[in-house]
Amino acid sequence: MAATAAWLAPPSRTELIENLVSGVDRYNPSNVGILEDYLYHQIRSEEYDCLANLAILKLYQFNPDLFNPDVVINILLKALTAEPFPDFNLCISLLDDRPPNSALDEPDPLPTLLPLLMNLYNLLHQCRFSAFWVLYRSDELEVIRENYTVECAGFEDAIREVAARSVRATFTRINSERLGTYVDLSGPELEAWVAKQRWTFDSSTGVVSIPPNPDNQIESVVIQEHIKLPQLSKVISHTVQVK
Amino acid sequence: MAHQRVALWAAEPDLDDDINDTDVDIPIPMPSSTNEMYDEPNLQLDEGSLQAMQQHIAQQAAFAQIPDVVKRFIVHFHQAVLDNNLQEVTLAYESGWTRLTEKYYAKTEWPEAETIAPLVNDDQIFLILYRELYYRHVYSRLQPNVDDRFHSYENSCELFNYLLNSDGPVPLSLPANWLWDIIDEFIYQFQSFALFRSRPASKTDDELTMLGSEGGAQAWSSYSVLNVLYSLIQKSRANEWLKARAEGKTDEEIEEIVGEYGTKPLYRMLGYFSIIGLLRVHVLLGDFTLALKVMENVGLGQKAPFTAPTAVHVSTAYHAGVCYFMLRRIPDAARVFTGVLTWVMRARQYHTRSYQYDQINKTADRMYALLALCHVLAPTRLDDNVMNIVRERYGDQIGRMGRGEEGLSTFEELFLYACPKFICANSPPYDDPTALASMLIPPTPTSPSSQNPSVVLGDPTQRHLRAASSHFMSLTPVSSLKSLLKLYTSLDAKKLTGFLDTSGAGVDEEEVLSWMMVMKNAGRCVGRVQVNTGSTAANGEKDNDEGSRPSESLLSGEWMSISDLNFVIDQNMVHIAESTVGRRYAGWFIRNSEHAARVLDSVKASPLPPRVVPTQVQKKSADGPKGEGAPRTTGHKVAWGGVKVA
Numbered sequence: 001m002a003a004t005a006a007w008l009a010p011p012s013r014t015e016l017i018e019n020l021v022s023g024v025d026r027y028n029p030s031n032v033g034i035l036e037d038y039l040y041h042q043i044r045s046e047e048y049d050c051l052a053n054l055a056i057l058k059l060y061q062f063n064p065d066l067f068n069p070d071v072v073i074n075i076l077l078k079a080l081t082a083e084p085f086p087d088f089n090l091c092i093s094l095l096d097d098r099p100p101n102s103a104l105d106e107p108d109p110l111p112t113l114l115p116l117l118m119n120l121y122n123l124l125h126q127c128r129f130s131a132f133w134v135l136y137r138s139d140e141l142e143v144i145r146e147n148y149t150v151e152c153a154g155f156e157d158a159i160r161e162v163a164a165r166s167v168r169a170t171f172t173r174i175n176s177e178r179l180g181t182y183v184d185l186s187g188p189e190l191e192a193w194v195a196k197q198r199w200t201f202d203s204s205t206g207v208v209s210i211p212p213n214p215d216n217q218i219e220s221v222v223i224q225e226h227i228k229l230p231q232l233s234k235v236i237s238h239t240v241q242v243k
Numbered sequence: 244m245a246h247q248r249v250a251l252w253a254a255e256p257d258l259d260d261d262i263n264d265t266d267v268d269i270p271i272p273m274p275s276s277t278n279e280m281y282d283e284p285n286l287q288l289d290e291g292s293l294q295a296m297q298q299h300i301a302q303q304a305a306f307a308q309i310p311d312v313v314k315r316f317i318v319h320f321h322q323a324v325l326d327n328n329l330q331e332v333t334l335a336y337e338s339g340w341t342r343l344t345e346k347y348y349a350k351t352e353w354p355e356a357e358t359i360a361p362l363v364n365d366d367q368i369f370l371i372l373y374r375e376l377y378y379r380h381v382y383s384r385l386q387p388n389v390d391d392r393f394h395s396y397e398n399s400c401e402l403f404n405y406l407l408n409s410d411g412p413v414p415l416s417l418p419a420n421w422l423w424d425i426i427d428e429f430i431y432q433f434q435s436f437a438l439f440r441s442r443p444a445s446k447t448d449d450e451l452t453m454l455g456s457e458g459g460a461q462a463w464s465s466y467s468v469l470n471v472l473y474s475l476i477q478k479s480r481a482n483e484w485l486k487a488r489a490e491g492k493t494d495e496e497i498e499e500i501v502g503e504y505g506t507k508p509l510y511r512m513l514g515y516f517s518i519i520g521l522l523r524v525h526v527l528l529g530d531f532t533l534a535l536k537v538m539e540n541v542g543l544g545q546k547a548p549f550t551a552p553t554a555v556h557v558s559t560a561y562h563a564g565v566c567y568f569m570l571r572r573i574p575d576a577a578r579v580f581t582g583v584l585t586w587v588m589r590a591r592q593y594h595t596r597s598y599q600y601d602q603i604n605k606t607a608d609r610m611y612a613l614l615a616l617c618h619v620l621a622p623t624r625l626d627d628n629v630m631n632i633v634r635e636r637y638g639d640q641i642g643r644m645g646r647g648e649e650g651l652s653t654f655e656e657l658f659l660y661a662c663p664k665f666i667c668a669n670s671p672p673y674d675d676p677t678a679l680a681s682m683l684i685p686p687t688p689t690s691p692s693s694q695n696p697s698v699v700l701g702d703p704t705q706r707h708l709r710a711a712s713s714h715f716m717s718l719t720p721v722s723s724l725k726s727l728l729k730l731y732t733s734l735d736a737k738k739l740t741g742f743l744d745t746s747g748a749g750v751d752e753e754e755v756l757s758w759m760m761v762m763k764n765a766g767r768c769v770g771r772v773q774v775n776t777g778s779t780a781a782n783g784e785k786d787n788d789e790g791s792r793p794s795e796s797l798l799s800g801e802w803m804s805i806s807d808l809n810f811v812i813d814q815n816m817v818h819i820a821e822s823t824v825g826r827r828y829a830g831w832f833i834r835n836s837e838h839a840a841r842v843l844d845s846v847k848a849s850p851l852p853p854r855v856v857p858t859q860v861q862k863k864s865a866d867g868p869k870g871e872g873a874p875r876t877t878g879h880k881v882a883w884g885g886v887k888v889a
Contacts, residue, residue: 092709172812231833
């Protein structure tokens with residue numbers, strides 16, 4: 001229950017939002033403001049509520065005139081940090097086809113930015129972390145960096161957390177340089193980050209040790225079958241009858 | 244009474260002469276009233292009344308062309324509906340209608356509602372129900388045109404208006420099959436219309452104007468469809484009812500909770516079917532989490548609160564499975580599919596003549612295809628019967644997909660075959676011709692900045708296909724990695740890179756490590772925890788008692804390990820551990836001991852064959868293994884090895 005409980009109902013969600021997400025009011029277009037405010041709250045305070053964001057996208061799906069590309073980009077960025085949950089794909093599924101909307105003041109940034117975001121997502125999903133950081137720091141993504149992620153508090157830390165999850169599951173000990181490329185940190189910053197993760201850093205050999213967790217302890221198991229008494233009851237009772 | 248009625252029109256096929264007469268082109272006898280009208284000297288026939296009369300004449304002609312059998316059927320059907328005679332209505336609906344359709348209306352439409360109105364005394368309610376059947380026939384056998392689509396929408400609105408907005412619950416009593424078909428058809432027509440309107444390129448001018456008009460924008464809008472479904476659920480308080488049942492409340496308490504609408508079976512069933520309908524609509528619109536959320540109180544077990552038609556279970560399972568698949572919860576999807584497929588296989592022989600038989604089969608085929616995809620993405624051990632069928636049908640596709648990148652086209656092909664026809668919630672801007680024109684010009688593709696193709700927001704099915712394919716592509720290295728790792732207990736990463744670099748394409752160590760991390764990720768996914776009944780296939784599944792409470796959300800789950808090959812990397816060294824499933828012999832032994840016990844019992848219980856009296860030929864049929872042949876009649880006792888004296 002633990003894994004999805006937080007995803008389904010984050011403790012940071014207020015009751016108002018809870019009613020909106022679970023009830024019929026989510027279809028009411030006038031509620032979109034409340035949900036958007038909640039999104040900005042998530043951005044500023046490093047929280048994340050997947051289902052509320054999906055509710056925003058659904059309202060956009062039904063009311064294309066409410067569509068706000070900035071909101072959408074922020075939602076997608078937040079979803080990137082939720083790997084390995086499939087949130088990014090769910091958001092893409094809800095992005096409907098829209099006729100070119102000439103009512104917007106500025107040109108719609110979404111069609112240009114969307115492929116970039118999808119590339120970022122693919123890199124994360126394929127665990128190519130160093131390539132991710134290279135792309136992220138490149139000039140192409142300057143638009144995203146300057147307009148969106150700078151507002152999103154803790155975005156880079158959240159991505160590092162994604163990398164950390166994968167690393168934690170796969171490695172017991174990892175070279176610190178390699179780890180550095182995965183999380184785009186080096187030197188003292190890296191050491192500080194490792195300490196925060198509660199991993200031990202051995203500065204003499206430059207190796208980071210990861211404490212044991214259910215994923216990186218392996219043992220070869222032979223799954224035995226358990227024969228339980230009720231299964232044998234028919235056979236046993238038959239022998240008794242015959243006697 | 245029922246027998247008589249059945250004989251009434253069932254006997255008709257013998258009286259072919261009678262039927263042939265009505266098809267002959269006979270001059271229309273004018274009823275006396277119109278004759279009198281023509282005789283009136285001072286009558287001024289203006290355009291309007293002339294047209295009305297012409298229409299009246301045309302209707303009379305059409306009326307006369309209806310075979311008598313059909314007329315009798317309609318009258319009888321109407322009577323049954325008026326009397327709220329559930330059995331008669333069921334009979335008429337299930338066998339009468341389909342038989343007459345096969346016989347007379349296989350390629351044409353049933354007579355218009357207005358034509359048969361005089362037969363039923365213009366009973367509007369019955370006419371609404373009749374029109375529902377009429378349009379269903381049009382949609383399934385013929386091609387509906389724009390007019391048909393709009394009219395069927397209006398008719399559905401009238402029907403639901405009548406059901407929801409009359410004062411108090413409506414005194415109708417309809418069979419469960421019909422109610423499910425109403426909801427199912429409503430959603431199907433919505434889906435069909437959405438697909439129709441999303442293709443503006445091939446429309447005639449007429450159609451364009453109709454779609455652009457005020458009425459056109461309103462017809463089959465997503466909001467109204469959702470509104471209908473939600474209202475039905477709320478009116479009948481279906482959710483509360485399901486919750487109360489799950490908590491085991493008594494009948495009186497339940498009645499109190501659901502109110503006057505909920506106690507009537509008509510509304511209760513409509514409410515329950517609407518929940519399933521909502522699941523389907525949300526899947527079509529691409530919102531998979533919401534789809535699973537609305538099913539919270541229903542759950543996915545086979546214990547429906549009443550005997551729902553098979554089609555309901557099949558539809559539920561198919562759409563829920565698609566949701567899990569798109570949520571990347573492959574084990575859950577596979578489990579849902581297998582469950583319903585085994586059930587369908589067993590129940591198949593009871594359903595050969597039902598209206599939904601074809602549809603159930605088609606859905607079952609799609610589920611097999613999706614199971615094949617699940618197997619590729621996350622191979623786990625499943626029920627053997629079902630897996631055999633999957634392997635039979637999709638064996639080479641599975642093989643192709645397992646070989647990495649070349650399998651992508653096969654994957655896409657299967658996915659496109661098996662997925663529901665997703666729709667777009669909005670229509671293209673028919674009311675704005677310039678915007679519509681600019682939509683038809685293909686948008687310039689944005690420049691790709693890496694190996695992924697350019698992304699264009701377009702056809703919803705393509706979007707979902709891309710999401711699924713990207714997942715598949717990320718898993719392509721896993722199968723080759725797996726086969727290599729199986730051979731070792733520990734392996735250096737450099738050596739592993741060397742092995743994988745067989746094509747000389749310059750696979751570097753970092754990439755290999757990424758693949759290993761992907762493989763590790765693929766080996767775990769979120770899955771619903773289930774109550775274990777003894778044998779498990781995946782290790783790490785927790786024995787959790789609260790797994791199957793119906794109030795637990797379908798979206799919750801735990802991280803489970805689904806791969807039998809586990810590894811960990813220690814700096815540059817990969818350690819591998821494989822888990823195997825020990826031989827399972829208990830089930831086999833128990834089954835066979837029970838069988839042997841049964842055989843022993845039956846042998847003991849059967850009468851002993853009588854002693855063979857030489858002069859009489861007595862055939863005794865014995866249960867035991869005694870031979871059936873006639874005993875010897877020679878009279879001699881033949882000993883082993885002795886020479887028979889002829």
